[in-house]
Amino acid sequence: MPTPNAHALLSASSAHRWLNCTAAPHFEEQFPDGTSAYAEEGTLAHAICELYARKHFTAITKRKFNAELKKLKAQELFSEEMLKTAEAYVEYLTEKAMGYVSKPHVALEVQVDLSDYIPEGFGTCDCVMIGGDTLHITDYKHGKGVPVSAYENPQMMLYALGALKLYGAVFGEQIKKVSMGICQPRLSDEASEYELAVEDLLAWGKVIQPVAQAAFDGPGEFKPGDHCRFCKGKAQCRARAEYYTAFSKYEDAEIAGKMTAAEFDDWEQADGLGAEVPPILTNLDVATLLTAAAGLAAWYKDLQEYATSALLAGEEIPGYKLVEGRSNRAFTSVDEAVQALVAAGYDEAMIYDRKPKTLSEIEKMLGKKTFAELLSEYVVKPKGKPTLAPATDKREAFIPEAKKDFEDLLNG
Ligand code: SF4
Numbered sequence: 547m548p549t550p551n552a553h554a555l556l557s558a559s560s561a562h563r564w565l566n567c568t569a570a571p572h573f574e575e576q577f578p579d580g581t582s583a584y585a586e587e588g589t590l591a592h593a594i595c596e597l598y599a600r601k602h603f604t605a606i607t608k609r610k611f612n613a614e615l616k617k618l619k620a621q622e623l624f625s626e627e628m629l630k631t632a633e634a635y636v637e638y639l640t641e642k643a644m645g646y647v648s649k650p651h652v653a654l655e656v657q658v659d660l661s662d663y664i665p666e667g668f669g670t671c672d673c674v675m676i677g678g679d680t681l682h683i684t685d686y687k688h689g690k691g692v693p694v695s696a697y698e699n700p701q702m703m704l705y706a707l708g709a710l711k712l713y714g715a716v717f718g719e720q721i722k723k724v725s726m727g728i729c730q731p732r733l734s735d736e737a738s739e740y741e742l743a744v745e746d747l748l749a750w751g752k753v754i755q756p757v758a759q760a761a762f763d764g765p766g767e768f769k770p771g772d773h774c775r776f777c778k779g780k781a782q783c784r785a786r787a788e789y790y791t792a793f794s795k796y797e798d799a800e801i802a803g804k805m806t807a808a809e810f811d812d813w814e815q816a817d818g819l820g821a822e823v824p825p826i827l828t829n830l831d832v833a834t835l836l837t838a839a840a841g842l843a844a845w846y847k848d849l850q851e852y853a854t855s856a857l858l859a860g861e862e863i864p865g866y867k868l869v870e871g872r873s874n875r876a877f878t879s880v881d882e883a884v885q886a887l888v889a890a891g892y893d894e895a896m897i898y899d900r901k902p903k904t905l906s907e908i909e910k911m912l913g914k915k916t917f918a919e920l921l922s923e924y925v926v927k928p929k930g931k932p933t934l935a936p937a938t939d940k941r942e943a944f945i946p947e948a949k950k951d952f953e954d955l956l957n958g
Pocket residue numbers: 563567569570573768769770771773774777778779780781783784785786
């Protein structure tokens with residue numbers, strides 16, 4: 547196994563990006579590594595998950611567990627929520643382990659060699675379980691912004707390949723299936739899972755190996771898309787800028803919801819297209835543009851953030867400057883201001899608003915189970931505001947009242 551290099555050019559976690567845009571790894575080299583409070587918070591939450599898993603699956607003493615937990619709790623970014631998410635993580639692992647006919651082999655924080663597929667590649671699996679004919683890997687995600695799906699997830703598939711290589715020597719031909727689970731408890735009670743046969747996973751590895759090599763060798767091919775979101779060069783990438791500013795390129799864009807060719811023809815006919823291009827955008831044009839320009843707002847925000855940081859660093863962005871944003875007045879000391887009011891004869895009841903905590907805050911305080919026991923009969927979920935989504939979205943379509951009345955009339 548190669549010595550892991552913390553700065554290996556291609557990582558499994560960025561595989562979604564370099565598999566789509568082979569130019570990204572070398573392009574990103576010129577930008578500094580950034581760290582964020584979110585990333586540091588994730589690292590701490592991971593460490594707590596690992597400790598809880600060690601308590602459950604290994605012979606760590608109570609004393610050692612408490613001492614390590616105390617150290618982790620003393621960190622600035624620690625929050626009580628991390629203990630709950632670690633419990634949820636261990637609950638998931640326990641469920642998986644119990645799904646095996648006999649007790650599986652369980653290994654935590656397993657470093658895997660990915661160099662058969664990615665030059666100099668390595669990675670760490672949060673948990674590997676092997677029993678019967680199945681190898682299962684689990685990855686914990688602390689983020690609550692974007693749900694991460696295990697379905698055809700290249701990071702997970704690479705980890706699975708690495709785990710297969712590591713345990714192949716011991717378990718050999720016994721392993722026929724690989725399952726992968728992403729546990730993201732702050733976003734969902736259910737882990738996202740994906741399973742495939744070992745031979746399919748190995749075949750996928752063969753397909754991506756030359757792509758990884760091309761990305762490693764460089765210069766690669768720039769290809770903007772969804773995967774730009776976490777690219778270090780996303781604000782200054784010319785290819786991405788050209789993509790979002792060249793609207794003529796949108797002509798060939800796919801329609802949201804993946805229409806069949808026949809449906810597309812029908813719609814085109816119904817829309818009266820084909821003869822002259824009208825000066826007004828048709829609904830078909832709107833659909834095409836909505837799909838093609840989905841990342842436009844995010845790209846423009848990245849550009850604004852970059853320009854702001856460049857100006858703050860003393861650089862020039864011609865035609866732009868920094869100004870002071872709006873700010874609201876505030877008391878220098880709320881306590882002293884209140885004391886002054888009380889001293890002036892005002893009743894405290896006039897000064898304070900007594901407000902209960904929000905539903906989410908109370909649920910967080912009680913935990914989901916107690917919350918459900920005590921308060922479920924008082925919870926309603928009003929209908930959400932109609933929101934635009936691609937036809938492929940899993941949620942049921944919202945039917946406007948006018949259309950519903952009309953359909954009710956037709957159906958008698
Ligand atoms: S911003 Fe997108 S297109 Fe540009 S290098 Fe990064 S991943 Fe590739």
